Amino acid sequence: MNVLVVGSGIAGLTAALHAQESGHDVTLVTKGALGDGSTGYAQGGVAGVYGPDDSAQQHAADTMVAGAGLSDAAAVDALVADGAERIAELISRGVAFDRDPDGVLLLGREAAHSHARIVHAGGDATGAAISRALVAAVRRTAIGVIEHAFVTDLIVEGGAVGGIRLLIDEAVTALRADAVVVATGGAGHLFAHTTNPTGTTGDGIAAAMRAGAAVDDLEFVQFxxxxxxxxxxxxxxxxxxxxxxxxxxxxxxxxxxxxxxxxxxxxxxxxxxxxxxxxxxxxxxxxxxxxxxxxxxxxxxxxxxxxxxxxxxxxxxxxxxxxxxxxHYLMGGIVTDLHGRSTIPGLFAVGEAARTGVHGANRLASNSLLEGAVFGARAAAALGEPWPDSPPLRSRYSTDPAPVSLEYRDGSDGVPFGRAALQQLMWDEVGLLRTDEGLQHALDTVRAWRSDASAPQTVAEHEDANLLLIAEATASAALARADSVGAHFRLAGRRATAPAQILETV
CATH class of the missing domain: 3.90.700.10 (Succinate dehydrogenase/fumarate reductase flavoprotein, catalytic domain)
Known part of the structure; x- marks a missing residue:
């Protein structure tokens, strides 16, 4: 098969390597340089190495508890069942996890874990070590790499994904493929304050939404x-x-x-x-x-x-x-099955861009790198297999701007759209603490901004359009979920002091 992998974090690199090793013709497309993205920033480590009193079953139980009971049990079982093999694979590809003088892997413990089961590298530079090793592994293969290429949209023909459209040096081009694996990460730059690198603007998720793929759980944003x-x-x-x-x-x-x-x-x-x-x-x-x-x-x-x-x-x-x-992290994204398959034939999603069901309402610490490795490999293994019948699931979120009244035409209290204005709005109203009034205000404002937006031409304009689309979907999902659960926390009335106000005084 001719396979396109979009994104070069742990999920995309793993998917590309496994696909190439299985005999597929693979091209990896990345927005920045190969290895850019969130993976290299990860400090803590990879969960999944168990001591004598620990087990995969206990890891699964901790994951379910952290997810506030909304994690998909089958997805969690797949995560922990494949974890040891994926960590061993990372070691074989050159990741030097920290060890004691006897050569035994050192294990750390993080919040909501019942045991120390997290391997780390360079003390607090695990993601950087993994990224370097996987990038080097890709460079040693025949995988084609296209760097500094922005994916604007998916090509959908006959109800199936058959390629992508790219913006490279202000020129639009199309790449055809039998399958596309989206591994573009989350959308941390929806918010005024984020741990995410600059390029995390939800590009793959937005492209999938425009193509008609189901997305879910966008209200669950981890801080x-x-x-x-x-x-x-x-x-x-x-x-x-x-x-x-x-x-x-x-x-x-x-x-x-x-x-x-x-x-x-x-x-x-x-x-x-x-x-x-x-x-x-x-x-x-x-x-x-x-x-x-x-x-x-x-x-x-x-x-x-x-x-x-x-x-x-x-x-x-x-x-x-x-x-x-x-x-910090988006628990929702493109809905997939246990092999990264979306609701559109030919479209896979892995890593933070995917909603595998593992994280539920709140991700357990150090499960993100593990998820990228596990489901990147699982998606590659499913390439060429018959596409299952898509479940009767479609996105709850329209990609077309909803009608808005004239009073909102100028945006939030007369403030015209700008990325900083969007990020502040999302931070204040769709952030750590949410209210009915604030969520409705955010939704109305974002819809007004979207309705007034012109067709994007530059990379920055495409990013803005993607952020606006995901902002509308996130605010809509948060407004629809009336109860508080996990990272989605609703307050009565309108909060008096936003977390942003505290941060900005420092």
Whole structure:
């Protein structure tokens, strides 16, 4: 088969390698340089190595609990069943996970995990190590690579996907294929504050929506609890708390236990809200105290974090550091089965662009890299197989701008559209804490902006169009889900203090 893989994070690279090794003719298309994307930023590690008191079944149970009961059990079982093989494969491809002097893999623990089962590399540089190894592996093959190419749309003919349209150096071209694997990541730049690299604008998800593929769970956006609240967004790995660091208020009290008996190691949505509430109550950021770990341990176990915090003026071995939540991971996306197949024949989706059902309402820490590896391989294994009958499922979200009244024609309170305005709107109204009034305001505003938008021509304009489409779908999904569950948290009325207001005072 002629296969196009779009995206070069762990999911796309794994899918491309497996497809090529199975005899398919593979071309990998990436928006930036090969290996750009979120994978290289991942600090914590890959969950899935079990000690004597741990098991795949317990990992699955922890995943289900973190997902607030909305994870798909079959998808979770597939994740943990294939995990050991995928981690072994990463090692065979050259990922040097950290080991003790006897050569035994070192295992870390993160929030909502009942055991230490997370392998890491370079202390806190796991994603970078994985990206380097997989990019090198791709370079050693006959896989074709097209870099700095923006996918504008999928080509759909006769009800099946048969290729993609690309924008390269302002010229539009088409590539034909028997199958397209979307691995373009999430949409973190919907929000004013995010851990995601600049290119995460939901391009693959939006293209799939325009093609008619079903998407779901877009209301479930995970906010990472601990971003350094000084300078550009920089993630402080959950593994720091797994090693014993604590969250404290301005009086030095550990406040996370007010929200959950697991305190700092509660699921991410719980900890994020606890931090936001505490920051609002005291009028300044909450703090992460890692001083008990000592300078030597911090430098050895978390060299990247140690370097960045010190560069920004903090000696975190001697003083607690200010932290705040930021948008981190999209649990929803293109609906797929257990082999990455979407509701349109010929279209696969893997990684953060996919809604596999693994994460439910809240992703368990360090399951994202594992999911990319597992489902990237599973999608490649399904290439050439008969396409199953699509379930009677179609996206709840229209790609056509909904009609709006004239009072909204100029957008939010007369503010014209701009990406920064969209990001602030989403942060304030469709972020960590949501209300009926805020969600409706966001939805009306985004619909007005979409209705006034002209046809995109440049890459930036295409990105804006994609963000607007996904923003409308996200706000619509959040408004439709009346109950609070996992990362989707509804408040009565309109909140008095948004998390953004705390962040922006730092």
């Amino acid at each position: 990472h609890p601990t971003i350094l609240a000084a300078g550009p967004a920089f993630l402080i790995s959950e593994a720091v708390r797994g090693e014993g660091a604590t969250l404290i208020d301005d009086q030095g009290r550990r406040f996370a236990f007010d929200s959950h008996p697991d305190g700092e190691l509660a699921p991410r949505d719980v900890v994020s809200r606890a931090i936001a509430r505490q920051a609002a109550a005291q009028g300044s950021p909450a703090r992460l105290d890692a001083t008990m770990l000592g300078a030597e341990t911090l430098a050895a176990r978390f060299p990247t974090i140690d370097r960045v915090t010190r560069a920004r003026g903090f000696d975190w071995s001697r003083e607690p550091i200010p932290v705040t939540p930021a948008a």
